[in-house]
Amino acid sequence: MSVKKPAHPTLAYSFGKRRGASVLLDRLFTGLVWGTGIIVILFIVGLLFLLLEKGLPQLSWNFLYGLPSEIEEGGGIGPALFNSFYVLIISLIVSIPIGIAAGIYLAEFAPNNKLIEVVRICVEGLSSVPSIIFGLFGIALFVEFFEIGLTILGAAISLAFLNLPVLTRVTEESIRAVPVELRNASFALGSTHLQTIRRVLLPVAMNGIMTGICLTAGRAFGESAVIILTAGVSTSGEMWDFNLLSPGGTLAVHLWYVQSEAIVPDAQEIAQKTTAVLIIVALLINIVFRVPLWLNERKNKA
Amino acid sequence: MQPFIEMNKLNLYYGEFHALKDVSVQIPERAITAFIGPSGCGKSTLLRTLNRMNDRIPGARVEGRVAIGGIDIYSGEVHVESLRKKIGMVFQQPNPFPKSIYDNVAFGPKQHGIRGKKKLDELVEQSLRSAVLWDEVKDDLRRPALSLSGGQQQRLCIARALAVEPDILLMDEATSALDPISTFKIEELTHELKDRYTIVMVTHNMQQAARVSQQTVFFLNGEVIEHDATRQLFANPVDSRTQDYISGRFG
Amino acid sequence: MIDMNPSTNSKAPAELGQSFGKTSGSKFDRKARLRWSNQLFRMICIGSALFVCLVLLCILVLMLRTGVLTFSNVSLTEFFFSTNWDPENEHYGALTFILGTLALTSLTMLISIPISVIIAVFLAEMTPKWLRNLLRPVLDLLVGIPSVVYGFLGLTLLIPWLRNLSGHDLADGLLAASIVLTIMVLPTISRISDDAISAVPNKYRDAAYALGANRFQTVFRVVLPAARSGIMYAVILGMARAIGETMAVVMVIGNTAQLPNSLFTPTAVLTSNIVMQISSVEFDSTWNYGLYMMGFILLAISLLMIVAVRILQKKGGRYS
CATH class of the missing domain: 1.20.5 (Single alpha-helices involved in coiled-coils or other helix-helix interfaces)
Structure with missing residues (x-):
């Protein structure tokens, strides 16, 4: 303490403005980010609204329910809409059990060896395969090998292959997210592994798995490349045709067909209305499944 | 002693919550001032008002006057980035950036417009020496900072703060996440630094406050209970609540 | 969870008893x-x-x-290095489509990466909480819109605008397709990047601000570098989607097997060519084999990207 300290630069102290450039850059950056963020999101949402605005007011039950017409005006989308859900449901029936079982394997049974690494790479690899490749695979399998032609069955199974990796990964992640304590508690009570999985892990992981199924369903509903290649662009032209071997053009495919190849005079209108239906159903599938999740998130945060 | 930092009737609200109540404290320059008190008593909050880090918290509102070197830091003329350049801060958890040791220390000077490899090299070495880390890392300054031990990371954070050449160093429980040996090294370091910097530290550890600080302020529920020379406060506390706290009866 | 416990509890003693017996x-x-x-x-x-x-x-x-x-039937050089795709006359040069896919993907990424990252920064660092809670679900919903709808949007809204703007009679081509693809991949890239940026610990921001950095400096020199591997992951996912997207591209690219001399010239890419021609060819024909070969090229590209993602994840693990 004996050393005499030089005076602190207390006098003439100032926290004045810094060099203008960095301040300007900061302002510019803030403006750019706000501007881009708002404009781009509004632009995309606005475009979708434009589509809805054209299609929605013209919608009617007759259109939703009616049979399509190749030549005259006033055709509906009944069979295509029906096929969309029919194909979707069959593909989910095929893919959900396999996907969930594979996910359980990865999360619960898999030893950490080379084999598991291979399985995981395959799941990731399969999830990156472009959808049109599943279409080509479907053609080779169903049209060429089994010779059943363009059918609902072929489309649904090809679509199921597309769904598989997503479901597997979501299941694995959801089960891994279950706290270890719950698992241990179940084992400590003398439950077998199977009982633990069925009574503890799956119910807790169900939330995550349901989200995965919803995402998959939304994607499968809107998928068109696979369907065009494996089910064709047309329908059997009848309503409630449950025959698995009928041609299975779905609504998404119908939009493309009407827009590019149809010769009906009101093709433009049909396309607009079909678009509106596609957007609304896709939004509904997503919203219906997600609302509970959002609410949950809110609750957990509060 | 001439006060360097002066707080006058300082009130701080987080929304409805009244976190600091009529705080008036004067902090001398080139000395270590310790803030002690139980968790949630507002001592860290007060520290963060000194470099206006509370600005980033939505809903935080400050009333009253905080002056550093005679200038009200909440007045309109003060540029918050320039203010923070003059006030280094070290946090509870060591928080080096996921970059190299060199880039961590050079980060601040680069922000403030210092270019030129030679100038930066000098600054980095000087800062690391001041933080007594130079000998341990000089062989490989390109190593990722996160490969250092916790104590080294904290000294790196001090070096990083010193590199912008501040006058004040704020330490927010800077040793609470460290082991005793690292803690000791940092305490030694602060002892060396106090001849050149005004240091304000928040600590949970009363022995630490007694060991390193010259002045101690005791807080309770957002209020200043007692402020005195450290030796005086620990030996002869005036307020019974201070007595209770330092003898370990609560907190 | 809670209502499950009774059943587990009631069964457990039974099983215990059983193992005694x-x-x-x-x-x-x-x-x-x-x-x-x-x-x-x-x-x-x-x-x-x-x-x-x-x-x-x-x-x-x-x-x-x-x-x-x-x-x-076709030499490797012809398939990979000729631009003459005329199967009716036995010409099978696929270079146009390969280049088309590369060009379209590059252009899409060029437009979408900067915009997506800016939107991610906007969501993670700048918006007030209420706006963030509104915009995040909106972007999530945009991911779920069918790709044909985006194609239709390009065809009926964007192309007429582009026609007016550019003065070309036909505006189908790379630009239209890349705008449509940008609209499609933008929500994906920006939401995943947004998550990556949000996951950057606050202590890094505190440190940067305490050193006197402003927001621009904090975001560009600290936050984005720390979120780098997550953003790269998002970009690769978006890129994979852009490469593999079929129907939205088919509707706006013009589907003509020619090398484009401008952004407004109709051309074709691997996916669009496959889907336009596959249904009209015999399975056992060179034409069909050529289309499958194109599919294999697409498959190889997407698998390579997964390898890239895995390498990134291993690298990214070092910081987290």
Whole structure:
């Protein structure tokens, strides 16, 4: 303490403005980010609204329910809409059990060896395969090998292959997210592994798995490349045709067909209305499944 | 002693919550001032008002006057980035950036417009020496900072703060996440630094406050209970609540 | 969770008792059955996992085996280095489509990466909480819109605008397609980047601000570098989607097998060419084999991207 300290630069102290450039850059950056963020999101949402605005007011039950017409005006989308859900449901029936079982394997049974690494790479690899490749695979399998032609069955199974990796990964992640304590508690009570999985892990992981199924369903509903290649662009032209071997053009495919190849005079209108239906159903599938999740998130945060 | 930092009737609200109540404290320059008190008593909050880090918290509102070197830091003329350049801060958890040791220390000077490899090299070495880390890392300054031990990371954070050449160093429980040996090294370091910097530290550890600080302020529920020379406060506390706290009866 | 506990509790003593009574015949049956069902369940799970692998393997083998047949009639050089695709006259040069896919993907990424990252920064660092809670779900919903709808949007809204703006009679081409693809991949890239940026610990921001950095400096020199591997992951996912997207591209690219001389000239890419021609060809024809070969090229590109993602994840693990 004996050393005499030089005076602190207390006098003439100032926290004045810094060099203008960095301040300007900061302002510019803030403006750019706000501007881009708002404009781009509004632009995309606005475009979708434009589509809805054209299609929605013209919608009617007759259109939703009616049979399509190749030549005259006033055709509906009944069979295509029906096929969309029919194909979707069959593909989910095929893919959900396999996907969930594979996910359980990865999360619960898999030893950490080379084999598991291979399985995981395959799941990731399969999830990156472009959808049109599943279409080509479907053609080779169903049209060429089994010779059943363009059918609902072929489309649904090809679509199921597309769904598989997503479901597997979501299941694995959801089960891994279950706290270890719950698992241990179940084992400590003398439950077998199977009982633990069925009574503890799956119910807790169900939330995550349901989200995965919803995402998959939304994607499968809107998928068109696979369907065009494996089910064709047309329908059997009848309503409630449950025959698995009928041609299975779905609504998404119908939009493309009407827009590019149809010769009906009101093709433009049909396309607009079909678009509106596609957007609304896709939004509904997503919203219906997600609302509970959002609410949950809110609750957990509060 | 001439006060360097002066707080006058300082009130701080987080929304409805009244976190600091009529705080008036004067902090001398080139000395270590310790803030002690139980968790949630507002001592860290007060520290963060000194470099206006509370600005980033939505809903935080400050009333009253905080002056550093005679200038009200909440007045309109003060540029918050320039203010923070003059006030280094070290946090509870060591928080080096996921970059190299060199880039961590050079980060601040680069922000403030210092270019030129030679100038930066000098600054980095000087800062690391001041933080007594130079000998341990000089062989490989390109190593990722996160490969250092916790104590080294904290000294790196001090070096990083010193590199912008501040006058004040704020330490927010800077040793609470460290082991005793690292803690000791940092305490030694602060002892060396106090001849050149005004240091304000928040600590949970009363022995630490007694060991390193010259002045101690005791807080309770957002209020200043007692402020005195450290030796005086620990030996002869005036307020019974201070007595209770330092003898370990609560907190 | 809570309503499950009683059943677990009530069963547990029963099982405990049962394990004491090992000698009793009927109990032993139940135990054996339990073990058997455990084994069966295990086998089902393993079988399912292997099935997923099998599907990928089958796809790979089938695409390669069928695709390679192309080269019994067409030379490798012609297929990969000729731009003359005229199957009716036995010309099978696929270079146009390969270049088209590369050009379209590059252009899309060029437009979408900066915008997506800016939107991610906007969501993670700048918006007030209420706006963030509004915009995040909106972007999530945009991901779920069918790709044909985006194609239709391009066809009926964007192309007429582009026609007016550019003065071309036909505005189908790379620009239209890349705008449509940008609209499609933008929500994906920005939401995943947004998550990556939000996951950057606040202590880094605190440190930067305490050193006197402003927001621009903090975001560009600290936050974005720290979120780098997550953003790269988002970009690769978006890129994979752009490369593999079929129907939205088909509707706006013009579907003409020619090298474009401008952004407004109709051209074709791998996916669009496959889907336009596959239904009109015989399975056992060179034409068809050529299309499968194109599919194999797409498949190879997307698998390479997965390898890139894995490498990134290993690298990114160092910081987290």
